[in-house]
Amino acid sequence: MPLRVRGLSYLLVAVVGLVILAPFAWMVITALMTTAQTLQIPPSPIPSPLSLDGAQQVLQKLPFLRLLGNTIVVSIGRAVVTLIICSLAAYALAIIKVRGARLILLVVLTLIMVPGDIFIIPSFSIVSALHLTNTLVALVLPNVFDVFGVFLLYQFFRGIPRELVEAARIDGASHARILFTIVVPVSRSGLSALAILTVLNEWKELLWPIVVNRDVDRLTLGPGIALLRGTAVTDWNVLMSAGVMAALPMILIFLVLQRNFVASFVTSGLK
Amino acid sequence: MSSTRTLPWVEVRPTSGRIRRRGLGRRDTLVGFLFLSPLLVGLLVFRFYGFGYNVWLSFRKAGAFGPTTFNGLDNYAELLSDSQFSVALVNTFKFCVLVVPAVAIVSLLCATLMQHRFRGETAFRVVVFLPAVCLPTAMIFAFGWLFQTQYGLVNAAIQRLGASPVSWLGSSAGVAVVVTVVVVYLSFSVPTIILYAGMQDIPTEVYEASMLDGAGPVRRYFSITLPLLGPSLFFVLLTTTIGVLKLFDVVYLLLPPEQSISVNYGMTVLYYYYQLAFLGVGQRGYAAAISLVLFVLILVVSLIMFQLQRRFVHYGEDS
Numbered sequence: 001m002p003l004r005v006r007g008l009s010y011l012l013v014a015v016v017g018l019v020i021l022a023p024f025a026w027m028v029i030t031a032l033m034t035t036a037q038t039l040q041i042p043p044s045p046i047p048s049p050l051s052l053d054g055a056q057q058v059l060q061k062l063p064f065l066r067l068l069g070n071t072i073v074v075s076i077g078r079a080v081v082t083l084i085i086c087s088l089a090a091y092a093l094a095i096i097k098v099r100g101a102r103l104i105l106l107v108v109l110t111l112i113m114v115p116g117d118i119f120i121i122p123s124f125s126i127v128s129a130l131h132l133t134n135t136l137v138a139l140v141l142p143n144v145f146d147v148f149g150v151f152l153l154y155q156f157f158r159g160i161p162r163e164l165v166e167a168a169r170i171d172g173a174s175h176a177r178i179l180f181t182i183v184v185p186v187s188r189s190g191l192s193a194l195a196i197l198t199v200l201n202e203w204k205e206l207l208w209p210i211v212v213n214r215d216v217d218r219l220t221l222g223p224g225i226a227l228l229r230g231t232a233v234t235d236w237n238v239l240m241s242a243g244v245m246a247a248l249p250m251i252l253i254f255l256v257l258q259r260n261f262v263a264s265f266v267t268s269g270l271k
Numbered sequence: 272m273s274s275t276r277t278l279p280w281v282e283v284r285p286t287s288g289r290i291r292r293r294g295l296g297r298r299d300t301l302v303g304f305l306f307l308s309p310l311l312v313g314l315l316v317f318r319f320y321g322f323g324y325n326v327w328l329s330f331r332k333a334g335a336f337g338p339t340t341f342n343g344l345d346n347y348a349e350l351l352s353d354s355q356f357s358v359a360l361v362n363t364f365k366f367c368v369l370v371v372p373a374v375a376i377v378s379l380l381c382a383t384l385m386q387h388r389f390r391g392e393t394a395f396r397v398v399v400f401l402p403a404v405c406l407p408t409a410m411i412f413a414f415g416w417l418f419q420t421q422y423g424l425v426n427a428a429i430q431r432l433g434a435s436p437v438s439w440l441g442s443s444a445g446v447a448v449v450v451t452v453v454v455v456y457l458s459f460s461v462p463t464i465i466l467y468a469g470m471q472d473i474p475t476e477v478y479e480a481s482m483l484d485g486a487g488p489v490r491r492y493f494s495i496t497l498p499l500l501g502p503s504l505f506f507v508l509l510t511t512t513i514g515v516l517k518l519f520d521v522v523y524l525l526l527p528p529e530q531s532i533s534v535n536y537g538m539t540v541l542y543y544y545y546q547l548a549f550l551g552v553g554q555r556g557y558a559a560a561i562s563l564v565l566f567v568l569i570l571v572v573s574l575i576m577f578q579l580q581r582r583f584v585h586y587g588e589d590s
Contacts, residue, residue: 038422121559141317
C-alpha cells in the first residue's frame with residue numbers, strides 16, 4: 001500500500017475511533033462530576049474535584065442492585081429457555097424431519113419478517129389474563145418463542161452428518177439423548193451465537209418492559225435507569241453515573257468474550 | 272434402560288422387524304411433535320391468536336378495561352383524518368430516509384477500514400463493537416446530554432466557533448439530526464461486521480485480474496467490491512429499514528411523552544401507538560388499527576426492497 005494511502009487510513013481509523021469513544025468518555029467524565037459542575041458554562045472537560053455524588057444518588061433513587069440482579073436473571077433465563085425451545089424445534093425439523101417440516105419452516109421464515117412490536121397489545125392481554133404482569137416471567141414470556149433462533153439452529157443442525165445420528169439410533173439412543181450428547185456439542189458455535197444474540201436483545205428491550213411491568217423492582221437495567229430521567233430538571237451527573245454503572249457489566253463481558261460476540265454478529269447475517 | 276434389554280419381552284421384539292420399524296417411525300413422529308410443541312404452542316398463542324386478536328380489536332372501540340363495542344371501520348376512517356398520525360408517519364419516513372443511507376455509508380467505511388492490515392486492528396474492532404453491546408438507554412441519555420441546549424458539549428463547541436447555540440430537541444430539524452446521529456451510532460456495528468465478512472468472501476483472483484487490467488483502487492472499489500457486496504448490502508439495508516420503521520426507544524427517551532410540544536418533532540408510528548394504547552384512554556382499538564397499518568407498511572416496504580434486489584443485486588452463480 002502506498003504510504004499516502006496508509007497514512008490516510010490511519011487518520012480515518014483514529015477519527016472514527018475517537019468519534020465512537022467520545023460519547024462514552026463524556027458519559028464517564030460527567031458521571032464523576034457534581035451536579036454543580038455539570039451546570040458550568042462553558043463546560044469544563046475535567047471534573048475537579050472528582051466526585052461520586054452521582055453514583056451515590058443513583059443508589060438512593062433506584063434499587064440498582066435489584067435491577068442488576070433482575071437483568072442477570074432475566075437474560076440468563078431468556079437465553080436458556082430460548083435455547084431449549086429452539087433446539088428442540090430445530091432438532092424435530094432438521095434431524096427427525098417430521099411430516100410437515102417444510103410447512104413449519106415456511107411459517108417460521110414468514111414470522112421472522114413480522115416484527116414483534118406490533119403484538120404489544122395482544123401480548124399484554126395474554127400476560128394479564130395469565131396474571132403475570134409485574135413479574136420477571138412476563139418480561140421474557142412472549143420472546144422465548146424465537147423463530148429466528150429456530151431458523152439459525154436449523155441451519156446448524158442440518159449440517160450434522162446423517163451417519164452420526166443414525167449410528168446413535170442403531171445403538172438405541174433416544175432422540176433426547178442424541179440431541180444433548182451429539183447435536184448440541186457439535187453445534188456449540190451456533191448455540192453460543194444464539195445465546196449471545198438473545199442476551200443482547202433482552203439488553204435492548206424497552207417498550208415491552210415499560211408496558212408490562214410497572215414496579216421498578218420488576219424491571220431490568222435499561223428501562224430501570226430510564227425512570228431517572230426527570231420531567232423538569234435532570235441531574236446529568238446522576239443520569240450519566242447510572243448509564244456508566246448499567247452499561248459496564250455488558251462491556252466487561254464483551255471485552256472478555258470478544259471473539260464469540262463478533263462470531264455471533266456474523267451469524268446473525270446468515271441467510 | 273440398558274438393564275431392561277435382558278427382560279424376555281424385549282428379546283422377542285427384534286423378531287418382528289417390520290412392525291418394529293414402523294412402530295419406531297410413529298414414535299419418531301410423536302417425539303418430533305413433542306419437541307416442536309413448546310414452539311408451536313407459543314407461536315399459536317402469541318403470534319396467531321395475538322394477530323387475530325389485534326385484527327378483531329381494530330374493529331372495536333376498546334379501552335384498557337371493560338367491554339368493547341363494535342364500531343366497524345371507524346378506527347380506520349379516523350386514521351385518515353388524524354393529523355397526529357400523519358405527523359408520526361412523516362417522521363418515520365423522514366428518519367428512514369436519513370438513517371438508512373447514513374448507516375450504509377458509515378458501516379461501509381468502517382468495514383473498508385477493517386480490511387486493511389494495520390497496527391491496533393483488534394483495538395479498532397473492539398471500539399467498533401462497543402455501541403452494539405452498550406446499553407442503548409445509557410447511550411441515548413449520553414447523547415441527550417451532549418446535545419443539551421444550555422450545558423451540552425455540542426452547543427459549547429458551536430459557541431466556541433462563534434455560531435449561536437442550537438435548540439437541538441426543540442426544533443424539527445434539530446431532532447432529525449440528533450435522532451439520525453443516535454440511531455446510526457447504536458446500529459452501525461452489526462452491519463459493519465456483516466459487510467466486512469462479505470468483503471472477505473470476495474475471491475482475491477477477481478482483484479488480481481482487475482489489477483492486471485490496470486484498474487486503480489478507486490475503480491476496483493466501485494466496480495468490484497460494491498457490486499459483489501450486493502447481497503450483504505441488501506441485508507444491511509433491509510434490516511436497518513425495518514429497524515427504523517419501528518423506531519421507539521430513541522425518540523421515547525429523548526422526547527418523553529410529558530413534553531407535549533417538542534414530542535411531535537420525533538413522534539414515530541410505534542411511539543404514537545404506545546401512547547394511544549397505554550397512556551391514552553379508551554383508544555386501544557384505534558391503537559390496534561395503527562399497529563396493523565405499521566405491519567402492512569413494514570411488509571410493503573420489505574416486498575418493494577425484495578423486488579428491487581431482484582433487479583439490482585447480483586448473486587454468484589452458485590447461489
